[in-house]
Amino acid sequence: MQQVNLGIIGGGTVGSGVYEALQHNGSLLASRIGAKVVVHRIAVRDPKKKRAAQIPRSLLTTDWREVVFDPQVQLVAELIGGTTTAREVILAALKSGKPVVTANKALLSAHGEELFAAARKYGANLHYEASVCGGIPIIKSLREGFVGNRINALYGIVNGTCNFILSRMKLQGVDFAAAVAEAQRMGYAETPPDLDVDGHDAAHKIGILASLAHGFWINPKKIYTEGIRHVTPLDMKLAGQLGYTIKLLGIIKKPAHGSCVQVTVYPALVPNGHVMASVNDAYNAVLVRGDVVGDTLFYGQGAGKDATASAVLSDVADAALDLKFANKHRVPPFVPHECDSSVAPIxxxxxxxxxxxxxxxxxxxxxxxxxxxxxxxxxxxxxxxxxxxxxxxxxxxxxxxxxxxxxxxxxxxxxxxxxxxxxxxxxxxxxxxx
Ligand SMILES: NC(=O)c1ccc[n+]([C@@H]2O[C@H](COP(=O)([O-])OP(=O)(O)OC[C@H]3O[C@@H](n4cnc5c(N)ncnc54)[C@H](OP(=O)(O)O)[C@@H]3O)[C@@H](O)[C@H]2O)c1
The missing domain is CATH 3.30.70.260 (ACT domain)
Structure with missing residues (x-):
């Protein structure tokens, strides 16, 4: 059986999850795709650090270049996060003609256009399933499952931290600060929690989904973004009396007339009878409305070691298949189209x-x-x-x-x-x- 050597940059939450999942399910994956994925090298900052997975020290290096430029490494997974070194890593790998898998929504949001242009130029694909909604295969569904649809609307609860906070505020009647503190204790929220609670993480993800759905890379500055800091228990209660629940919603809507697309993130009242109102805790959900398929709904864990590793593995499998069949028959992960469109001002x-x-x-x-x-x-x-x-x-x-x-x-x-x-x-x- 053909072997594909994977180099991983980052052995943290997601990197460890990917390593562990490949240990458990590597043979199953090989039997499904007809290629054996082998972790060849992993770059980390501190090789002595205790990790969630038992990674042999012999696989570790502190220099990402040793992984990306290793002639034996055929496929690179960028799992360090951030927008500086991660960008360098991805550009270097693509330039070397190596396909890349990334979970990095912040990087794609800021530099997606440049990175996809590099992927086209150097003939190596850039895969990003794990960048949006962790374990939910929303990228693949939009790109492949709904390839024959115009995406008339997409509504997403795409930030698990905010959903956890709002769920606690609604169900336990606690205020924003108490709910954030609980999210931090449970490991759902960072300290400080700004990227999540101010809506920026959700905006990164909604921008990626909108780009995929409408074929032009969305400038994150054009996404109207409001976080959840101003949601109070009183508003939750009053909304409840009117039959609504407050959720942080990412919305992508294309009106029947005109070429502008609504791409927004804000807390919104959703009717209690609608399924999106019952998405609680750290779960994510995405409702996609295609003109042919109608409404479809995706629900699952939007983050965490295992859910995110599942998405990374699906991209690793795609990239391994590309390598196996010499990249001939597959559609690239992002294809620009509808380039005359733009984001509607709020x-x-x-x-x-x-x-x-x-x-x-x-x-x-x-x-x-x-x-x-x-x-x-x-x-x-x-x-x-x-x-x-x-x-x-x-x-x-x-x-x-x-x-x-x-x-x-x-x-x-x-x-x-x-x-x-x-x-x-x-x-x-x-x-x-x-
Ligand atoms: N965590 C999630 O649930 C989740 C979900 C979806 C997407 N993502 C995305 O996945 C990516 C990784 O997130 P994470 O949670 O796994 O982060 P993390 O736990 O902080 O892990 C980052 C890893 O990168 C390594 N690293 C950082 N800078 C490096 C450098 N210059 N050279 C080599 N290694 C370096 C760190 O090394 P040390 O371990 O030695 O410090 C660590 O292993 C991010 O883009 C994030 O947005 C995460």
């Missing part, structure tokens, strides 16, 4: 809204607020006002009909300028998946 994106205004409970307040929305041509579909005593500050909740983000932002600014408001207006978008 002001022009339409949505429905939940707005909470802390106001003095006195006659005329509601009328003044509704008149501002009317002036901006925004309809109100529902009002929730907890019973209060006159002169007390109460949370007034308004559900708004579909309107452009720009109009709602303008109306909220006009309301915020009025003395009747105590505190900043709170606004979440509502996603009904229609």
């Amino acid at each position: 002001a022009g994106v339409f949505s429905e809204y939940f707005v909470r205004l802390d106001v003095l409970d006195k006659p005329g307040v509601l009328a003044r607020i509704t008149s501002v929305f009317a002036r901006n041509n925004i309809g109100i579909s529902h009002v929730l006002q907890p019973r209060g005593r006159e002169g007390e500050i109460i949370p007034l909740v308004l559900m708004l009909h579909r309107a452009p983000n720009g109009a709602v932002t303008r109306a909220l600014k006009q309301i915020a300028d009025q003395p009747l408001l105590k505190g900043k207006p709170v606004m979440f978008r509502v996603e009904n998946f229609q």
